[in-house]
Amino acid sequence: PDVCVMGLGYIGLPTAAVIARSGCRVLGVDVNAEVVETINRGEIHIEEVDLDGLVQGVVQRKLLRASTMVEPADVFVIAVPTPFGENHAPDISYVLAAATSIAAALKAGDTVIVESTSPVGTTDRVKDLIAQLRLDLKVPGVTGDTPDIAIAYCPERVLPGKILEELISNDRSIGGITPRCARKALSFYKRFVRGECVTTDARSAEMTKLVENAFRDVNIAFANELSIVADQMGLDVWEVIRLANRHPRVNILQPGPGVGGHCIAVDPWFIVHGAPDHTPLIRTAREVNDGKVDHVIARATALIEANPTAKVGLFGLAFKANIDDFRESPAKKVAAALAHRFGSRIHVIEPYAATLPREFDGSGAMLTDIDSALLDCEILIPLVDHDAFKAIPLAERSDKLVYDTRGIWPDQPAIEPKAVGLRLAS
Numbered sequence: 001p002d003v004c005v006m007g008l009g010y011i012g013l014p015t016a017a018v019i020a021r022s023g024c025r026v027l028g029v030d031v032n033a034e035v036v037e038t039i040n041r042g043e044i045h046i047e048e049v050d051l052d053g054l055v056q057g058v059v060q061r062k063l064l065r066a067s068t069m070v071e072p073a074d075v076f077v078i079a080v081p082t083p084f085g086e087n088h089a090p091d092i093s094y095v096l097a098a099a100t101s102i103a104a105a106l107k108a109g110d111t112v113i114v115e116s117t118s119p120v121g122t123t124d125r126v127k128d129l130i131a132q133l134r135l136d137l138k139v140p141g142v143t144g145d146t147p148d149i150a151i152a153y154c155p156e157r158v159l160p161g162k163i164l165e166e167l168i169s170n171d172r173s174i175g176g177i178t179p180r181c182a183r184k185a186l187s188f189y190k191r192f193v194r195g196e197c198v199t200t201d202a203r204s205a206e207m208t209k210l211v212e213n214a215f216r217d218v219n220i221a222f223a224n225e226l227s228i229v230a231d232q233m234g235l236d237v238w239e240v241i242r243l244a245n246r247h248p249r250v251n252i253l254q255p256g257p258g259v260g261g262h263c264i265a266v267d268p269w270f271i272v273h274g275a276p277d278h279t280p281l282i283r284t285a286r287e288v289n290d291g292k293v294d295h296v297i298a299r300a301t302a303l304i305e306a307n308p309t310a311k312v313g314l315f316g317l318a319f320k321a322n323i324d325d326f327r328e329s330p331a332k333k334v335a336a337a338l339a340h341r342f343g344s345r346i347h348v349i350e351p352y353a354a355t356l357p358r359e360f361d362g363s364g365a366m367l368t369d370i371d372s373a374l375l376d377c378e379i380l381i382p383l384v385d386h387d388a389f390k391a392i393p394l395a396e397r398s399d400k401l402v403y404d405t406r407g408i409w410p411d412q413p414a415i416e417p418k419a420v421g422l423r424l425a426s
Ligand code: SAJ
Pocket: 117, 156, 157, 158, 159, 160, 212, 213, 216, 220, 253, 254, 255, 256, 257, 258, 259, 260, 261, 262, 263, 264, 319, 320, 321, 330
């Protein structure tokens, strides 16, 4: 192959497919043999808009193939997960394991690119590891001015649901271990990226990725904190934000039941872990966003307890609007907690789910559709801003008790605080 992509998950598989479509022969490597077989059949194991057709096409044209074993290639792209472990310490063991298997296949002239979101210094660790494993190769930043290989860090910044589009249209930061490494990586990305590719050093590129997601987390935390204050004061936070955003330099994000997904709730911890004494704001933002889940559970519980005969429709389980990804979802956490507390009173509406996730096992809650929920439930609690929920007309919900955690029904009349059991807006 020309290119070897390590890790065939939400980033690796779309990336491998897009590179293959640009005409390169791509080998995708994953430790999971089932994933490898699925892709070699031209099928996919993850959900992403238009990815199935693309993968099927490039597999048929023999441009993409999958394996559990690395093979020699000109460019290696590492797109494996970097979870966090105890005390939110980043775990880069998958990146180092991928680098170890790549090291064995490396030859002079090759380029190694890390794309996995990583704490600052990870690409240096990869470089040192390769230098240690391959004493016969001149490694940039380690041995001499004319290294045999190039090593760079180039984070992705694609939005789930729009991955294929953003992989091509977004600008990229390309951080080399040396400027020459950055130029080498740049020429690779130019093959399939239409956005601007900006070169820098590896550590700055690593930090840039973390900063982007921490920026969003801090701003969402601001909105979530406002919503808790507004609850306490009996104000409509959505109205306040709408009005404040009319200021030409104010742009407050949207409160919700918490922050989900696999990046925004994780990456800020990598910064905190790297500088624990200097990150009170980033740390607090994480805590505010995690704490929002408990606030929503408490408020919903009060409303449900204040109306002991009412059935409850919980709208949405996904971690954000219009996608079928339920992993790390605050909506799912809220819904599962309420399901285990209120059992068969809970009706879950999630057009993107065929069955309730295992977190609901034994709770007695049921999955239903929008129309049945509107017939059966007196309490409605939107947890995700799916378009299908937003489209429910006021006439169908005007007589309901609504706790709108996403602000999807701005025309919904306010309800009497007594009916809501709103003592504990804490
Ligand atoms: N959310 C709110 N209020 C908002 C915006 C988002 O509560 O105003 C919530 C969402 O409902 C969701 C969470 O935040 O639970 C994250 O959603 P998101 O759409 O902000 O981001 P992700 O996780 O889908 O993707 C992010 C993106 N990063 C940024 O926008 C800075 C994406 O560009 C990154 O590539 C991705 O993380 C990643 O892989 O790092």
